[in-house]
Amino acid sequence: MTRTSPQPAVAETPLARTRRARRVDRLLAQRYPDARCELDFTDAFTLLVATVLSAQTTDVRVNATTPELFARYPGPAELAAADPDELEAILKPLGFFRAKAKAVTGLSRALVEQFGGTVPRRLDQLVTLPGVGRKTANVVLGNAYGVPGITTDTHVLRLSRRLGYTTSEDPLVVERELGALLPRRDWTMACHRLIFHGRRTCHARRPACGACPLARLCPSAGIGETDPVRAAALLKG
Template identity: 60%
Template sequence: MTDPAPKLPPARERAGPIRVALAQLYPAVETALTHANPLQLLVATILSAQCTDARVNLVTPALFARFATAHEFATCKIGELEALIKPTGFYKNKAKNIRGCCAELVARFGGRVPGTLDELVTLPGVGRKTANVVLGDAFATPGITVDTHVGRLSRRLGLTRHRDPVKVERVLMELVPQPEWTTFSHRLILHGRRVCFARKPRCEACALAPLCPKVGVAGLAAKRKRAKTRAAGKRRGNGENATPDVKT
């Protein structure tokens, strides 16, 4: 009979050492999205949905050279906007949201980006994640940004079991001191991009390994093995059933 797995200390007790370790790994952090003002960050964050920050940064120089104000975005030709942002994917929906968002900025906020969460989330295409990015990096207002990396690492580290981003955000707000909300989010994002990958985390190279219960990690290898088995079966089936090439 095997011994039962040791019970983890409460998340609140483990959050402190995790915060310290992340701060040592990534002392100076900020958003990777290139921007010069709150409007540019807002637009870039909308573009970053289902797209890498690096790709967004390739698109925005030409975009911001063409449209510099909320009014210019709001009154632009949708086809021109779509063409400029097409490399970021889902460009039709993003163009619609950017133009609609900027129209609201002009109509309700004098063309300026508002500095509160409640106001930001009323804008088209702006949810809590986008709003917290803008607040944290454009207005120095602390906020927890829950993207795919923050959600995944929070669960693997045993800080929460939730998958709903709003619930994850609420839990982390309780576990992390408010002044660290923005930097903690950035550090989890960086660690997710560099070490704690979704399908094959580099646990052997992870400085957080002594603090991490690796929730869900054990099942990843089994999933990869099953996927390889299925792929091999398909290849064998295709080979057996394929019609040989015959020269006529």
């Protein structure tokens, strides 16, 4: 059983919304104690490249590709000098491989020429790299350098709207409004938990509302399957 539209939003004070958001995060921490970045990486450079490559494909596919990539090109200098045909052949399983090859060679060249081959630790510097926006920069800062950041990937954007944290579809607005609800120290892990929940329970097309631990706190509860048995069958991971 499903409903075709969310429940009408209940008037909520900013303080009540903050308290609800933090309770949601605590519940997600219980549900997903192993929440983490699901891209394999060994340092800031490998995470940066893997994140750029993850556009319009899955982390699983990226993780299957990067071992060969980094064995051949272990650092920015090597990747900047990569033969285009050889690099494209490695990246072909990811889709859009020509564009991705240009992106990772371009950012590697910029790292070598502008930052001495080191991935910068500041957001304003990271976003100057070709193909690197705020989302990618915050992934690197939060997971490689321990600098808290809001990662506005597709799951975080969708769940932030469904949970009533924002009505915006603008990633910058969502980043600001979600960040205002949570302690800064929790930003990175809170986003991991939202991503885990989006991938496993709160799907884009058929959310498993009847198996969701957030149902009582979610203004969109009921837009997906509400029968507990049928909802449980929709869970992934």
